[in-house]
Every structure is written in C-alpha cells, then in structure tokens.
Amino acid sequence: MEIGAAVTAVKGALDLARNAKDVNDRAQLNAAMSDIMGKLTTAQSDLLDLLTEHHRLIDENRELKSKLSKEERFDQYRLCKTPVGHYIYELKEEYVNEDKPAHAICVKCREEGLRSTLQEGDYSYYCPTCRTVADFQRHPGFAMSSGPTYNDPW
Numbered sequence: 001m002e003i004g005a006a007v008t009a010v011k012g013a014l015d016l017a018r019n020a021k022d023v024n025d026r027a028q029l030n031a032a033m034s035d036i037m038g039k040l041t042t043a044q045s046d047l048l049d050l051l052t053e054h055h056r057l058i059d060e061n062r063e064l065k066s067k068l069s070k071e072e073r074f075d076q077y078r079l080c081k082t083p084v085g086h087y088i089y090e091l092k093e094e095y096v097n098e099d100k101p102a103h104a105i106c107v108k109c110r111e112e113g114l115r116s117t118l119q120e121g122d123y124s125y126y127c128p129t130c131r132t133v134a135d136f137q138r139h140p141g142f143a144m145s146s147g148p149t150y151n152d153p154w
C-alpha cells in the first residue's frame with residue numbers, strides 16, 4: 001500500500017464530484033455519487049493501512065533506538081588481550097573519571113548485552129555474573145595457562 005494510491009483515489013473522487021455538480025439527471029447523479037463513494041472508501045481503507053504501518057514503524061524505531069543506546073554503552077570499552085592471552089573489555093582511558101574508575105567488563109557477558117564488571121584477583125579477572133575467569137598473570141605452579149574457563153555445562 002502506498003500513500004500515492006490514497007491520494008489518487010481522493011483526487012478521482014474530487015474530479016467526479018466536480019463533474020457531477022452540473023448534472024441534472026438523477027440516474028447520472030446517482031451513478032456519479034456511487035463512484036465517488038467507492039473512491040473515498042478505497043482512500044479510507046488505504047489510509048487506515050498506512051496508519052497501521054506508521055504505528056508499526058514508530059514501535060520498531062523506538063526498539064532500535066533502545067538497542068542502539070545499549071550498544072553505545074559498550075563503545076566506551078575496547079577489547080584487550082591480557083599478557084597471558086585472555087580477553088577482556090577495558091574502559092577506554094578517556095572515559096575514566098572520578099565516578100568511573102578504570103575497570104574491565106566480561107567478554108562473554110558483553111556478547112549477551114550485559115555489562116558485567118570484572119572483579120580483580122591476584123592473577124585473574126573474575127566475572128560475578130557468568131563466572132568466567134580471565135587470567136592476566138600466570139598462576140604460580142602452572143607452566144601453561146589453561147585458557148579462560150566458562151561455567152558452561154559441558
């Protein structure tokens with residue numbers, strides 16, 4: 001459905017009404033009136049469809065805007081590799097201030113749209129939400145880091 005169809009129908013009805021105003025024959029007038037009503041009905045139905053579509057687009061726009069502002073929160077972070085090869089999102093220096101100290105958030109939770117601040121231990125970051133551990137230093141007594149551990153069922 002297009003706005004053009006409704007405009008055309010209204011214009012057609014107007015033309016018919018203009019021509020009909022000088023018609024004296026009752027039967028011709030009735031026929032013209034019926035045409036006019038038909039065109040106006042089409043226009044009304046098209047406009048109702050357009051209104052429905054308009055509201056749907058407004059809702060969709062609102063939803064996308066809210067998604068976008070959620071994503072924008074993450075623009076303040078950059079993906080960083082720790083010295084032992086694990087990944088975290090660190091708050092960019094330009095966003096560090098009195099109210100927002102330097103910190104990192106969880107890579108796994110970020111993928112799910114959550115901003116989960118990592119707790120810092122002696123050797124690792126720890127996510128209190130999904131329990132992901134990201135090492136930034138090798139644990140003493142371990143020759144190799146075992147990679148990030150997840151709380152997944154497997």
Ligand SMILES: [Zn+2]
Nearest residue numbers: 106109127130
């Ligand atoms: Zn997490």
